[in-house]
Amino acid sequence: MSLPYISTNNPLILASTSPRRKELLEQVRIPFKVIAGDIDENGEDGTPHKICERLSGKKALSVYNSSTKNWILGADTIVVKDSIIMGKPVDEDDAARMLRNLSGGEHEVITGYSIIYPNGCIAITNHVTTTVTFKRLTPEEIAAYIKTSEPFGKAGAYAIQEIGAFMITGIHGSYSNVVGLPLFEVIDSLVKVKAIERFPLV
Numbered sequence: 001m002s003l004p005y006i007s008t009n010n011p012l013i014l015a016s017t018s019p020r021r022k023e024l025l026e027q028v029r030i031p032f033k034v035i036a037g038d039i040d041e042n043g044e045d046g047t048p049h050k051i052c053e054r055l056s057g058k059k060a061l062s063v064y065n066s067s068t069k070n071w072i073l074g075a076d077t078i079v080v081k082d083s084i085i086m087g088k089p090v091d092e093d094d095a096a097r098m099l100r101n102l103s104g105g106e107h108e109v110i111t112g113y114s115i116i117y118p119n120g121c122i123a124i125t126n127h128v129t130t131t132v133t134f135k136r137l138t139p140e141e142i143a144a145y146i147k148t149s150e151p152f153g154k155a156g157a158y159a160i161q162e163i164g165a166f167m168i169t170g171i172h173g174s175y176s177n178v179v180g181l182p183l184f185e186v187i188d189s190l191v192k193v194k195a196i197e198r199f200p201l202v
Contacts, residue, residue, distance in 0.1 A: 003069075003071075003117065003118055003119075003194065003195075004069050004118065005194075005195065005196055005197055006030065006031060006032075006071055006190070006195050006196050006201075007031060008031045010031075010069060010070060011031040011032045011033045011070065012025075012030055012031065012032040012033075012070065012071050012072070012073055012190075012195070013032065013033060013034075013035050013063060013068075013070045013071065013072040013073070014032045014033070014034050014035070014073050015035060015036070015037035015059040015060045015062065015063045015072055015073065015074040015075075016034070016036065016037060016059065016074065016075055017034060017036045018075075018180050020159075020161070020179050020180035020181070021075060021180045021181045022034060024176055024179060024180065024181045024183055025181070027183075028183060028187065028199075028200075029200070029201060030187075030190075030196075030201065031201075032073075035063040036063070037058070037059030037060065037062040037063050037074055038062055039055070039058045039059055039062050048078055048080045048083075048085055048108075048110055049110050049112065049127040049129065051076075051078065051085070051112075052076040052077065052078050052110050052111060052112030052127055053076075053112035053114070053125050053126070053127050054112070055074075055076035055112060056074040056075050056076045056111075056112040056113050056114040056125065057074060057112075057114040057122055057125055058074070059074035059075070059076065059114075060072045060073065060074030060114045060115070060116045060122075061074070061116065061120070061122075062074075064116060064120045068118065069118045070118055071115060071116065071117065071118060071123075071190075071195045072115070072116035073113065073114070073115055073116075073186070074113065074114045074116070075111055075112065075113040075114075075180070075181055076111065076112050076113075077109065077110070077111040077112075077155055077177075077180050077181075078109075078110050078111075078155055079102075079107060079108070079109055079110075079155045079156030080107060080108045080109075080110060081101055081102060081105070081107040081108075081156075086098050086101070086102075086107075086155060086156045086157070087155060088152070088153055088154060088155055088157075089151055089152060089154075089157045092146050094157075095146050095151040095152065095157040096142055096143070096146060098151075098156060098157040099137060099142045099145065099146075099151070099157055099158070099167075100137070100142065102134045102156065102157075102158070102167075103134055103135075103136055103137040103142075104134060104135065104136035104137070105133070105134060106131055106132065106133050106134075107131070107132055107134070107156070108129050108130065108131055108132070109129070109130045109132055109155075109156070109177060109178045110127055110128070110129045110130075111127060111128050111177050111180065111181060111182055112125070112126070112127040113125070113126060113127070113128075113181070113182070113185070113186055113189075114126075115186075115189055115190065115193055115195065117193075123189075123193040123195070124189050124192070124193055126185060126189060128173070128174055128177045128182035128185050129173060129177075130171055130172065130173030130174050130175070130177045130178050130182075131171065131172040131173060132160070132168060132170075132171050132178060133168070133169045133170040133171070134167050134168065134169065135167055135168075135169050137167060141167075145158075145163065145164070145167075148163050150162055150163050150164060151164075159179075160175070160178045160179060161179050187199050
């Protein structure tokens with residue numbers, strides 16, 4: 001049985017309320033709608049890339065409804081420094097601690113993503129890693145950046161596509177991955193699993 005392609009009438013379901021992922025999918029003009037994946041992200045064991053792959057699958061499966069004929073995309077992005085996973089800061093002190101840790105060195109941003117067939121089976125699960133290098137931050141720069149409120153709600157306490165760009169001296173790998181979704185790999189996977197016939201969509 002052939003599965004329906006993603007289209008305006010049959011949009012991809014993005015199992016995430018992340019405004020960054022929404023903007024990235026809008027950028028490449030893939031029809032989609034947002035349904036938040038409701039899962040407990042705590043208590044996961046394993047390597048960082050296995051954790052974000054597992055969470056991406058759980059998010060996608062959490063919004064699956066057997067009555068739909070939609071493809072589903074789940075994603076989870078984490079920041080890792082010296083094998084320690086950095087989540088979203090809980091307050092200003094936590095954000096300052098994260099930024100001091102990232103200052104003057106390299107860290108990895110890992111995004112796991114999962115694509116679910118319309119029948120509820122996992123079509124593909126993968127992850128992408130990007131290495132990001134920070135300038136050495138002064139205490140004044142850290143304090144001023146926190147006052148912008150941008151660090152909150154962001155893994156690792158920064159946003160590369162916004163004010164936080166002033167801290168980035170270089171990246172090795174996918175830029176969009178650091179924003180929240182590795183577009184090349186996701187689009188390539190959508191073509192491979194026949195969720196879309198070809199790209200760009202016409």
